[in-house]
Amino acid sequence: MKLGRFLRTVAPLKPIQIFGRLRFRLRRPAPDFAPAPPLRRLGGWQPPITRRDVLTGPTSLFMLNQAGEIARADQWNDPGRDKLWLYNLHYFDCLAAPGAAESKGWRRDLVHRWIAENPAGTGNGWEPYPTSLRIVNWIKWALAEGAPGDAVLHSLAVQARWLAGRLEWHLLGNHLFANAKALVFAGLFFDGDEAERWLSLGLSILGNELAEQVLDDGGHFELSPMYHAIICEDVLDLINIGAASGLGEALFPALPDTARAMRRWLAAMIHPDGEIALFNDAAFGIAPSPIEIENYAARLGLPPVPPPANGVTHLAATGYARLQTDRAVLILDVGAIGPSYLPGHAHADTLSFELSVDGRRVVVNGGTSTYAGPDRASERGTAAHSTVEVAGQDSSEVWASFRVGRRARIASLDIAGDAGGFEVTASHDGYRHLPGAPAHQRSWRLEERALTVTDRVTGGRYDAIARFHLAPDRPIALDLGGLSARVGQGVHWTSSAPMAVAPSRWATQFGRVEEIAAICAPAAPAPLVTRIEW
DSSP states (O other), rough: HHHHHHOOOHTOOHHHHHHHHHHHHHHOOOOOOOOOOOOOOOOOOOOOOOOOBSSSSSSEEEEEEEEEEOSSGGGGGGGTHHHHHHHHHHHHHHGGOOHHHHHHHHHHHHHHHHHHSOOTTGGGGHHHHHHHHHHHHHHHHHHHHHHHHHHHHHHHHHHHHHHHHHHHHHTTTTHHHHHHHHHHHHHHBBHHHHHHHHHHHHHHHHHHHHHBBBBBSOBBBTTOHHHHHHHHHHHHHHHHHHHHTHHHHHHHHHHHHHHHHHHHHHHTTOTTTTSBOOOOSOTTTTTTOHHHHHHHHHHTTTTOOOOSSSEEEEETTTTTTEEEESEEEEEOSSSSSSSSOOOOOSSTTTTHHHHHHHTEEEEEEBBOOSSSHHHHHHHHSSGGGSSSSEEEEEOOEEEETTTEEEEOEEEEEEEEEETTTTEEEEEEEEETTSSTTTEEEEEEEOOOOEEEEEEEEEEEEOEEEEEEEOOOSSOEEEEEEGGGEEESOEEEEEEOOEEEEEEEEEETTTTTTEEEEEEEEOOOOEEEEEEEEO
């Protein structure tokens, strides 16, 4: 069983991922401590997106909803800390916080402590991804504050050299994109032959990765609204530093159009509350909010994107659909779980959906609070999403935090509309490995005052449970033997099969989980018809 799962996981990988991992493990360049190149003259740098100030004192932080101390050198790599928390510590997002003069001094001291207490090439901070984010954050800080000092400039050069020899070809995706962005930033911040080599390497990677990672509908190919927003900010940052260098039109002629397509995609994937839908790995507070992205684009002189109109917005390349009326927004997952060779941020959430009515969320997905441990496994599982689970199994074979074996595939998709509403019908084959090859088909019909969801499970005879996870502050009152329910104020729920209420969790932020409820009903052997009225 484990061997089969492993083979199903590695079969779709690209050769460069396998050989890249071997090279990454076997070849470790020595740090190069040569003097830093001279600085390039930059002008017209626009204020980038700010971050919440995580520093609560000169050596204390509150990050990812966890308090921590960085008073000693060994705390940069504290083995008792979660890996993601340590990564964030080394990103230095705190440099982008608009704090008071006192906390600005704390940040400067922390930068110099990092240089002194993190020997080159060792520890979490020198892994390629945190190195990439830190290079960009330090350069943004230098452009905003001015005169970072010789020690910082020398360290930046050492980090850029190190990164150029530790690119994450074995991971690809957003990691390789971050590596390339950092090299471009370093290549445009410094001047001279060495800086030109960093710039050339970063540009060559970005050219290929933008074409592959940003799909035809503007969405990022890892299919996470959170990572999409992160990459969208990256694109805006590149436009910013390109303009500041005076080389933007020559180096990045297509980036404004890319940014516009990405912003349009993001606008289709947000709820009326202004935050993203929680499909795949997604949480609030990690990526910049959609309004922050739009405000940044405006500072860069980019025209605004229009909000989605009523009707159906089909994001065909990424496999999402948005149905909208005057009172309701419905966002559906009717596509693949992610790139075949890079599903690390995927959840088993095929044919799940989220619903907002009158500006407030009603039906939600479970979200993401961690990248490790048993909570990670449950948050990726089908039962944590507003979809149907068959035979107690996940629709895609998610395992080991970032691995996926068998993947659900969309078998059919139909989108229609008429004067009375809009309808989407789709099916997937994620349970094809079970005897009888059961398939789940779901249709959504959105009208002005109601949503009807119809679920069918065909092939074999299995228990199948439809779960509808409800946003907080939605008390549920069942009646008529579980065939009818009142959900909060103004929402009435009916079902063709008896409903039950089960406890659930809503992970809206890393390190934070809210207790919510889910409505559950059998979706087999008879079709399940669920009607939500408002």
